[in-house]
Amino acid sequence: MEFKNTLKDVMEALVSGFDKKTIEENQEIYIKLKAMYEKEPNYFIDVIESAYHDFNTLIENVIDIPPSDEQYILEHIITGLYKHFHTQRIEKLEGSVCCYDKSSYIEKMTLKALRTQQNISLFADYKDIERIKENKERQAYWSPTTVKDTDEAINLFWKWYQISE
Structure with a gap:
């Protein structure tokens, strides 16, 4: 006890x-x-x-993460290391503007991918944003241009974390 x-x-x-x-x-x-x-x-x-x-x-x-090979990324999401990695990477590759928004979006979509056990595209546009009237199909500011989907986001993290090529 x-x-x-x-x-x-x-x-x-x-x-x-x-x-x-x-x-x-x-x-x-x-x-x-x-x-x-x-x-x-x-x-x-x-x-x-x-x-x-x-x-x-x-x-x-x-948060209802079913058992899978990818579930072990969760501990790095919880500690913030996963988001930190993507923030730093995006800042270097895409610039500092909105890099935290983009890494937060990656984290959110990765959690959704873990729950649904599906690979999810990280491309987002403005088609569901009512206040945006023009160019709704352009890539949203929170959507990273250097990571295409959640599988790639997870693989990039593991390659960095495990120092592999």
């Missing part, structure tokens, strides 16, 4: 972040984590790893 409570405390801390305000707002959890770390640092790291794994499993189930 103590281990489950510790996992719960660690998961709450992981979700909330670790800035000064967070520590002040979660003083009880902070004190428990600090005491646990000081008592046995190696055990603390093991608990963090276990809690992180459990947290990812919970998120997979909350």
Whole structure:
């Protein structure tokens, strides 16, 4: 039972972040984590790893990601590394204008692709945007020009992450 409570405390801390305000707002959890770390640092790291794994499993189930070869990208989406990679890549290849919007769109579509287990095009236009009256078929500002679909987005990330060619 103590281990489950510790996992719960660690998961709450992981979700909330670790800035000064967070520590002040979660003083009880902070004190428990600090005491646990000081008592046995190696055990603390093991608990963090276990809690992180459990947290990812919970998120997979909350957002209904079915088992697949691609589901393992989710932990990198959760940490923000997937979006960060695409933001940096798009900034270098397409310029800094709207690179965050484009990487957010890639992330959103990747999550949809994981849920539906389909490859989804990342081309978007303005045909469903009522306030746009002309040139509705042009590529939307949030749609990347250097990544064609979610399969490519995932493969680009894995090639970078695994340092493969």
